[in-house]
Amino acid sequence: MPEEMGTGSADARTTAEIVLLDRRKTVIGRLRFRVCRECRTGRILEIWVLDTWQRQGLGRDLIHSLLVHLPGLRWSTTPQTRLGRAFFIAMTEETSVPFPPLSPLCTHLAGRFTRVWRGVISRWRPASADSETRLP
Numbered sequence: 001m002p003e004e005m006g007t008g009s010a011d012a013r014t015t016a017e018i019v020l021l022d023r024r025k026t027v028i029g030r031l032r033f034r035v036c037r038e039c040r041t042g043r044i045l046e047i048w049v050l051d052t053w054q055r056q057g058l059g060r061d062l063i064h065s066l067l068v069h070l071p072g073l074r075w076s077t078t079p080q081t082r083l084g085r086a087f088f089i090a091m092t093e094e095t096s097v098p099f100p101p102l103s104p105l106c107t108h109l110a111g112r113f114t115r116v117w118r119g120v121i122s123r124w125r126p127a128s129a130d131s132e133t134r135l136p
């Protein structure tokens with residue numbers, strides 16, 4: 001049975017993950033997600049299982065771990081492939097938790113990209129200002 005690593009501190013500012021390791025500590029499965037504790041929403045960004053470990057219920061284990069660590073949240077996912085869609089429909093039947101693709105994000109989760117972008121721009125500006133406002 002693969003072992004599981006912790007989720008760390010999952011909040012709107014960071015992408016958290018649950019990682020499955022085999023006995024040699026090789027990563028064989030990964031679930032990446034972001035949550036907003038304020039709005040109790042979460043977005044699944046990626047669920048991945050190594051080829052040789054597929055069809056053994058590891059994806060299912062990852063979703064169950066997620067729901068145990070973070071119960072009662074409203075979940076959504078990034079766009080789903082056809083396989084992904086079948087998987088999430090099965091998980092919804094099993095857990096009664098819906099995982100719709102691309103339902104709207106709360107402002108905290110949606111806002112992160114804006115802040116990152118602004119951070120890049122504001123770091124860029126002082127540098128050019130220092131060099132006597134010369135344009136490149």
Ligand SMILES: [Zn+2]
Pocket residue numbers: 036037038039040106107108109
């Ligand atoms: Zn929020």
